[in-house]
Amino acid sequence: MPLTTRPQAVLIDLAGVLHIDDQPIPGAVGALRTLRSSGLPLRFLTNTTRSPTSRIVATLRQMGFAIEPDEIQTAVIATRHLVEQRKLRPHYLVHPDIVDEIGPSHPEPDAVVLGDAGPHFTFASLNHAFRLLMRGYPFIAMARNRYFKESDGLTLDVGAFVNCLEFSSGVTAEVVGKPAATFFQSALDQLGIGPEQAILIGDDLSDDIGGAQAVGIPGILVRTGKFRAGDDAHPQIRPSNVVADFPAAVNYLLDC
Amino acid sequence: MPLTTRPQAVLIDLAGVLHIDDQPIPGAVGALRTLRSSGLPLRFLTNTTRSPTSRIVATLRQMGFAIEPDEIQTAVIATRHLVEQRKLRPHYLVHPDIVDEIGPSHPEPDAVVLGDAGPHFTFASLNHAFRLLMRGYPFIAMARNRYFKESDGLTLDVGAFVNCLEFSSGVTAEVVGKPAATFFQSALDQLGIGPEQAILIGDDLSDDIGGAQAVGIPGILVRTGKFRAGDDAHPQIRPSNVVADFPAAVNYLLDC
Numbered sequence: 294m295p296l297t298t299r300p301q302a303v304l305i306d307l308a309g310v311l312h313i314d315d316q317p318i319p320g321a322v323g324a325l326r327t328l329r330s331s332g333l334p335l336r337f338l339t340n341t342t343r344s345p346t347s348r349i350v351a352t353l354r355q356m357g358f359a360i361e362p363d364e365i366q367t368a369v370i371a372t373r374h375l376v377e378q379r380k381l382r383p384h385y386l387v388h389p390d391i392v393d394e395i396g397p398s399h400p401e402p403d404a405v406v407l408g409d410a411g412p413h414f415t416f417a418s419l420n421h422a423f424r425l426l427m428r429g430y431p432f433i434a435m436a437r438n439r440y441f442k443e444s445d446g447l448t449l450d451v452g453a454f455v456n457c458l459e460f461s462s463g464v465t466a467e468v469v470g471k472p473a474a475t476f477f478q479s480a481l482d483q484l485g486i487g488p489e490q491a492i493l494i495g496d497d498l499s500d501d502i503g504g505a506q507a508v509g510i511p512g513i514l515v516r517t518g519k520f521r522a523g524d525d526a527h528p529q530i531r532p533s534n535v536v537a538d539f540p541a542a543v544n545y546l547l548d549c
Numbered sequence: 550m551p552l553t554t555r556p557q558a559v560l561i562d563l564a565g566v567l568h569i570d571d572q573p574i575p576g577a578v579g580a581l582r583t584l585r586s587s588g589l590p591l592r593f594l595t596n597t598t599r600s601p602t603s604r605i606v607a608t609l610r611q612m613g614f615a616i617e618p619d620e621i622q623t624a625v626i627a628t629r630h631l632v633e634q635r636k637l638r639p640h641y642l643v644h645p646d647i648v649d650e651i652g653p654s655h656p657e658p659d660a661v662v663l664g665d666a667g668p669h670f671t672f673a674s675l676n677h678a679f680r681l682l683m684r685g686y687p688f689i690a691m692a693r694n695r696y697f698k699e700s701d702g703l704t705l706d707v708g709a710f711v712n713c714l715e716f717s718s719g720v721t722a723e724v725v726g727k728p729a730a731t732f733f734q735s736a737l738d739q740l741g742i743g744p745e746q747a748i749l750i751g752d753d754l755s756d757d758i759g760g761a762q763a764v765g766i767p768g769i770l771v772r773t774g775k776f777r778a779g780d781d782a783h784p785q786i787r788p789s790n791v792v793a794d795f796p797a798a799v800n801y802l803l804d805c
Contacts, residue, residue, distance in 0.1 A: 414675075416668045420705050423696070427703055439717040440679070447683055449676050449717050457713035461695040461705050 299549040300492040302334040302484045304477070304510065307349070307365075308341055309496035309518015310539050312356055314444045318517050322357040324540035329359070331547055336480045337365045338493075340436035340470040340500065342387065342408035342451065345394040346370065366480055368435040368470025369394055372406060375433065375469055383433070386410055386422045386454075407458070407466070408435040409451040419457060426462035434466035438500055442518050471497070472504025481510075492533070494542045496520050503530040513542045555805040556748040558590040558740045560733070560766065563605070563621075564597055565752035565774015566795050568612055570700045574773050578613040580796035585615070587803055592736045593621045594749075596692035596726040596756065598643065598664035598707065601650040602626065622736055624691040624726025625650055628662060631689065631725055639689070642666055642678045642710075663714070663722070664691040665707040675713060682718035690722040694756055698774045727753070728760025737766075748789070750798045752776050759786040769798045 305311070311321050328335065337360060341349065346367055353360045369391050376383055382399035385392070387408035395408070405425050410418065426432055438450035455466050470476050481488060488509035495501025496518030505512045514525065514532040517539070525535040536542050561567070567577050584591065593616060597605065602623055609616045625647050632639055638655035641648070643664035651664070661681050666674065682688055694706035711722050726732050737744060744765035751757025752774030761768045770781065770788035773795070781791040792798050 412672045414672045416670045416705070419670075419709070423705050423709070424702055427696075439719075440683075446680055449672070449679050449713075453675070453679070453713040453717040456716035457705075457709040460712035461709040463695075 300333070300511075300546065301486050301490040302336065302492075303328065303546065304336050304338050304480055304491055304493040304505070305539075306471075306493070306495035306497065306501050307337055307339045307353070309442055309520075310494055310515055311353070311358055313442055313518060315352060315356065316444070317356045317358070318539055320538065320540035324543040325358055327547070328543045333546075334484055335364055336484060338471060338476070338480060339365065340368045340438050340450075341441075342367070342369050342435045342470075343390060343411055344388075345391050348390070366476070366483075368476070369408065371476055371479065372408070372433065372435050372469045376404075376406065381406075381431075381433075384422065384425055384430075386414075386418055387435075388413060402430065404431045404433060405458075406433045406435070407451060407455055409438075410454070414454050419454065423458055423461055426458060426464045429464075432458065432462070432464045432466040434468050436470040436500070437466070437468045437472075438497065440519060447519070471500040472507065474504070474508045477505055477508045477510060481508075492546065494539065498524040498527055498530055498532075502532050506530060513545065515539055515542055556589070556767075556802065557742050557746040558592065558748075559584065559802065560592050560594055560736055560747055560749040560761070561795075562727075562749070562751035562753065562757050563593055563595045563609070565698055565776075566750055566771055567609070567614060569698050569774060571608060571612065572700065573612045573614070574795055576794065576796035580799040581614055583803070584799045589802075590740055591620055592740060594727060594732070594736060595621065596624045596694050596706075597697075598623070598625050598691045598726075599646060599667055600644075601647050604646070622732070622739075624732070625664065627732055627735065628664070628689065628691050628725045632660075632662065637662075637687075637689075640678065640681055640686075642670075642674055643691075644669060658686065660687045660689060661714075662689045662691070663707060663711055665694075666710070670710050675710065679714055679717055682714060682720045685720075688714065688718070688720045688722040690724050692726040692756070693722070693724045694753065696775060703775065727756040728763065730760070730764045733761055733764045733766060737764075748802065750795065754780040754783055754786055754788075758788050762786060769801065771795055771798055 381404040383404045383406040384402035385398045434455040437452040440447045491510050493505040493512040502512035511533040514535045637660040639660045639662040640658035641654045690711040693708040696703045747766050749761040749768040758768035767789040770791045
């Protein structure tokens with residue numbers, strides 16, 4: 294899917310693309326400023342479910358990224374909408390930091406919702422969720438990411454624990470964040486554009502580039518964050534372009 | 550695979566068949582005595598990897614089951630043999646109670662070995678194993694069981710955490726215990742019989758009955774332990790017989 298015309302909006306993944314932990318990718322702060330000066334609408338899509346939107350925005354601003362809360366679309370907020378829409382009473386196995394944003398677990402649950410609980414994934418918390426799933430409750434996962442990059446190395450993401458519970462319970466999770474088509478479609482709807490008018494910049498071949506590709510959005514893969522050698526030679530998932538980093542992606546876009 | 554002649558040896562799963570936690574299945578102690586009096590050689594095959602053989606035997610004896618250590622074949626001991634044979638230097642993510650039996654983790658590992666660590670499956674211990682797997686080390690799992698029955702309910706077994714790590718690392722584990730063909734074959738070799746001359750009694754449709762069936766050993770499924778409604782109507786895995794419990798299995802066998 295090579296780009297033929299300049300896109301009308303840019304969807305941008307956060308962790309691994311703009312920053313790693315609390316460190317901006319070199320040149321990314323200036324590159325975002327350059328991209329903004331082009332006037333293209335931006336939308337930031339994140340599967341990070343360890344922090345509420347307010348903290349994500351605050352951390353980005355501390356690093357120098359000027360981002361407004363309403364430009365961010367998170368898997369946490371998308372999950373909250375889905376839970377409200379379906380009138381579910383979830384048991385939440387999530388990070389304590391997002392409880393204020395997602396709400397407390399229901400004392401008499403009828404669903405299990407998983408976010409990236411990080412160190413709060415314990416045998417006890419997983420076994421409790423497993424027993425609820427064995428009652429036949431629906432299983433909703435905010436994301437299914439395999440891992441992400443921290444400053445000291447790659448780290449297990451929520452997908453590991455989604456698979457853990459799926460295997461033992463026999464219940465398949467419904468994923469809310471990337472690569473779910475509804476997650477990308479929701480961003481397009483709010484921007485009022487079609488998929489081929491947008492472009493996505495991400496570091497996750499499968500969930501960013503593959504997910505966007507499945508709904509018709511071309512993707513630019515950056516070689517930062519969780520990018521690993523060979524990601525640029527996948528038989529099915531074909532980025533429009535593979536570039537060194539976010540600044541290179543911005544240059545490529547503005548040259549279109 | 551209906552039985553045509555009386556078997557020449559009986560392979561028996563332990564947890565869920567003879568006992569649940571530290572409680573014998575009603576009538577199982579007497580039934581084992583009856584089975585022994587028939588003179589048939591017995592072999593007990595267990596994927597339980599939370600306890601060393603000595604404690605498994607002691608717990609069974611406390612419940613009244615007369616079982617000798619050399620009649621038990623465990624996934625822990627089979628793993629130790631495999632590690633020795635291949636001269637591996639594993640990092641062990643296992644229950645501390647089996648460290649004396651399996652050995653300590655190597656400070657410079659070249660393999661990852663998983664047993665049922667139970668509450669010792671933490672985010673930190675799993676993430677450490679994940680990072681080793683991302684170096685391309687081979688992944689050996691003592692078992693891949695989905696869950697087992699404790700007195701207070703079903704409990705996540707090691708298979709959940711095998712799948713957790715497989716998903717995120719992309720490395721597929723080699724399973725040592727049931728349903729691995731080598732595990733059943735090893736029991737047959739020591740008994741000096743062919744698969745069709747043995748019979749297995751188990752509560753796990755997939756790992757006991759399915760595993761035995763794959764090497765040609767007929768299986769009797771008991772409706773105790775982890776048995777769940779529908780296990781007796783699986784399209785591919787067909788027990789020779791499905792009976793209420795271990796005493797009923799012994800009656801069936803001795804009537805052949």
